[in-house]
Amino acid sequence: MIENRPLLTFFSHVMLLLGVAVIALPVWIMFVAATHPDVRMTQVPLPILPGGYFFENLDIALNKGLSGQSGQGVARMLLNSLVMAMLIACGKIAISLLSAFAIVYFKFPFRMFFFWMIFITLMLPVEVRILPTYEVVANLGMLDSYWGLSIPLIASATATFMFRQVFLTIPDELLEAARIDGAGPMRFFWDILIPMSRTNIAALFVILFIFGWNQYLWPLLITSEPEMYTVVMGIKQMLEAAEQAPEWNVIMMTALLAMVPPVCVVIFMQTLFVKGLTETEK
Amino acid sequence: MARVVLEGIRKTYPNGFKAIHGVDVAIEEGEFLVLVGPSGCGKSTLLRMIAGLESITEGSLSIGDRKVNDLEPSQRDIAMVFQNYALYPHMSVYKNMAYGLKIMGLPKEEIDSRVKKAAAILELTEEQLTRKPKQLSGGQRQRVAMGRAIVREPSVFLFDEPLSNLDAKLRVQMRLEIKGLQSDLGITSVYVTHDQVEAMTLGHRLMVLNAGHVEQLGTPIELYQKPASLFVAGFIGSPAMNFADARIDAEGQNITISGQAALPLGDGGMPDHGGKDVVLGIRPEHLELVPDAPDAVPMTVAMVEQLGADTLVHGHFGESKSNLTVRLDGIRTIAQGEVLPIRVTPDHLHVFDPSTEKRL
Numbered sequence: 345m346i347e348n349r350p351l352l353t354f355f356s357h358v359m360l361l362l363g364v365a366v367i368a369l370p371v372w373i374m375f376v377a378a379t380h381p382d383v384r385m386t387q388v389p390l391p392i393l394p395g396g397y398f399f400e401n402l403d404i405a406l407n408k409g410l411s412g413q414s415g416q417g418v419a420r421m422l423l424n425s426l427v428m429a430m431l432i433a434c435g436k437i438a439i440s441l442l443s444a445f446a447i448v449y450f451k452f453p454f455r456m457f458f459f460w461m462i463f464i465t466l467m468l469p470v471e472v473r474i475l476p477t478y479e480v481v482a483n484l485g486m487l488d489s490y491w492g493l494s495i496p497l498i499a500s501a502t503a504t505f506m507f508r509q510v511f512l513t514i515p516d517e518l519l520e521a522a523r524i525d526g527a528g529p530m531r532f533f534w535d536i537l538i539p540m541s542r543t544n545i546a547a548l549f550v551i552l553f554i555f556g557w558n559q560y561l562w563p564l565l566i567t568s569e570p571e572m573y574t575v576v577m578g579i580k581q582m583l584e585a586a587e588q589a590p591e592w593n594v595i596m597m598t599a600l601l602a603m604v605p606p607v608c609v610v611i612f613m614q615t616l617f618v619k620g621l622t623e624t625e626k
Numbered sequence: 627m628a629r630v631v632l633e634g635i636r637k638t639y640p641n642g643f644k645a646i647h648g649v650d651v652a653i654e655e656g657e658f659l660v661l662v663g664p665s666g667c668g669k670s671t672l673l674r675m676i677a678g679l680e681s682i683t684e685g686s687l688s689i690g691d692r693k694v695n696d697l698e699p700s701q702r703d704i705a706m707v708f709q710n711y712a713l714y715p716h717m718s719v720y721k722n723m724a725y726g727l728k729i730m731g732l733p734k735e736e737i738d739s740r741v742k743k744a745a746a747i748l749e750l751t752e753e754q755l756t757r758k759p760k761q762l763s764g765g766q767r768q769r770v771a772m773g774r775a776i777v778r779e780p781s782v783f784l785f786d787e788p789l790s791n792l793d794a795k796l797r798v799q800m801r802l803e804i805k806g807l808q809s810d811l812g813i814t815s816v817y818v819t820h821d822q823v824e825a826m827t828l829g830h831r832l833m834v835l836n837a838g839h840v841e842q843l844g845t846p847i848e849l850y851q852k853p854a855s856l857f858v859a860g861f862i863g864s865p866a867m868n869f870a871d872a873r874i875d876a877e878g879q880n881i882t883i884s885g886q887a888a889l890p891l892g893d894g895g896m897p898d899h900g901g902k903d904v905v906l907g908i909r910p911e912h913l914e915l916v917p918d919a920p921d922a923v924p925m926t927v928a929m930v931e932q933l934g935a936d937t938l939v940h941g942h943f944g945e946s947k948s949n950l951t952v953r954l955d956g957i958r959t960i961a962q963g964e965v966l967p968i969r970v971t972p973d974h975l976h977v978f979d980p981s982t983e984k985r986l
Binding site: 515517518520521522523524525526527531535536539540542 | 677678679698699700701704705706708709710712713714715716717725726729730774
């Protein structure tokens with residue numbers, strides 16, 4: 345739309361700036377809070393400009409944690425979160441690629457039945473099946489382990505469905521050319537399908553990594569050792585340290601740290617992410 | 627190089643649709659056979675059965691002296707060129723050509739020398755070998771697809787309408803290249819097309835298919851001069867043959883088209899078919915404009931197409947207003963509505979039985 349209406353332009357910019365402010369303000373407050381000593385955060389008015397205690401707070405958050413607790417730092421939680429998110433994202437992608445491959449390229453009895461079975465699990469998110477899943481994980485002895493944190497979240501109907509759609513757009517002639525070249529099914533999968541869905545895999549990785557990173561309820565249920573806490577549940581528990589006033593500087597620093605990996609993933613995979621969701625030509 | 631022998635090949639799809647109703651042909655070593663027919667006639671299915679991409683319901687297929695019915699495509703010693711090229715989009719041209727050889731387990735030096743050799747034959751430069759298929763033009767992609775077939779050094783080449791995605795000019799050029807390449811390499815080839823010019827120019831022999839039946843198998847000239855059925859007569863030759871209902875006289879010496887002058891059948895006539903109603907076929911190029919011939923037919927001109935080298939005149943004649951197309955050489959100035967005296971060049975009549983549609 346090419347229009348020259350100064351008032352409209354002005355109005356749209358104001359609206360956009362307001363929108364940015366609404367999103368950015370909490371993040372700013374979080375950043376400011378993470379740069380002041382703990383006493384300052386309990387006084388009114390709250391500071392608007394950053395203070396000089398950023399690195400001190402960083403040190404406390406990473407290595408010591410809240411003063412009243414066992415001295416468990418956030419570093420371990422970040423590592424746990426990272427491992428869980430990576431396991432979930434990679435696991436989901438691997439499983440979905442294989443099941444989509446089976447559904448699209450192989451003829452076996454009840455193929456469509458299985459496809460719909462997978463599809464129906466979309467209706468059963470973790471929260472719905474949380475008790476039986478907990479039971480299974482507990483019986484397998486996977487409580488307080490990375491496997492327990494990630495495996496129950498790996499099966500993914502969304503990703504399977506998406507890869508199915510991607511594979512359906514790949515022309516049959518490529519499969520035929522590969523058959524004439526003598527490539528067996530797994531070779532075709534590895535040499536042709538995977539490189540061709542590279543951008544889709546990347547886009548899905550971004551989404552799934554953030555999904556994994558943000559898990560809250562499940563880690564809360566199955567971890568009891570502080571060794572296995574993830575950072576997202578860590579923040580919540582810091583707030584619940586009831587005996588004393590919340591140490592906002594450490595909590596906000598933790599929140600800031602918890603934001604960094606997802607933001608990095610998005611920034612570094614941006615181009616691939618956009619391509620994977622928009623590119624249609626194979 | 628190998629003979630390819632098809633015996634009683636049939637294809638029935640699981641839903642009961644019969645795509646191929648029995649094909650028997652022996653393709654000789656080094657022969658170029660073209661399968662031609664309208665879309666949906668089963669020509670691609672037949673080719674894909676030879677390639678091993680479709681199963682064979684009935685009959686036997688052998689390449690060389692091996693029966694290959696149940697072999698995987700890669701074990702049949704064939705190479706195939708697809709209509710949309712089917713190049714692997716994420717691999718460079720070099721890797722596209724080398725992929726099959728790598729799977730065969732050939733040593734690196736062997737792969738390299740074969741790819742370089744094929745690239746030289748197809749005039750692909752070193753620089754082009756490093757590009758991705760997306761960065762090439764249609765003609766170049768076609769060449770890469772052929773290169774991928776050549777490096778396999780197969781006994782049989784299969785082409786599935788390889789030129790139909792190219793523009794007209796490039797198509798003529800690639801057609802000549804394919805013909806040259808095939809005769810240089812001497813590899814038995816099967817080529818599928820719906821384009822009769824491609825078929826006529828490329829093939830040593832043509833197989834015309836219609837709804838899964840073989841209508842005729844023969845050299846291009848045989849098909850042109852003696853089409854075995856109305857279908858072949860109408861399919862081969864451009865513009866298409868004219869057909870008119872006609873009647874052979876009692877003695878079988880002359881043939882009459884709807885009340886017009888009788889034409890001599892010549893060559894002893896057709897005494898066996900005296901007094902029979904038939905379909906007469908005459909090619910547009912076998913009609914001539916003769917101002918004062920007694921046996922000329924007056925044709926009313928409906929439309930004129932100037933091609934430069936030829937002029938196509940479409941019109942109708944007689945009470946039944948039978949349509950007629952005449953091909954005159956050179957540039958002619960003919961107006962719409964004009965009545966032209968048209969005569970059949972002798973000895974170029976094709977007579978068909980109207981019920982069986984076969985040649986008499």
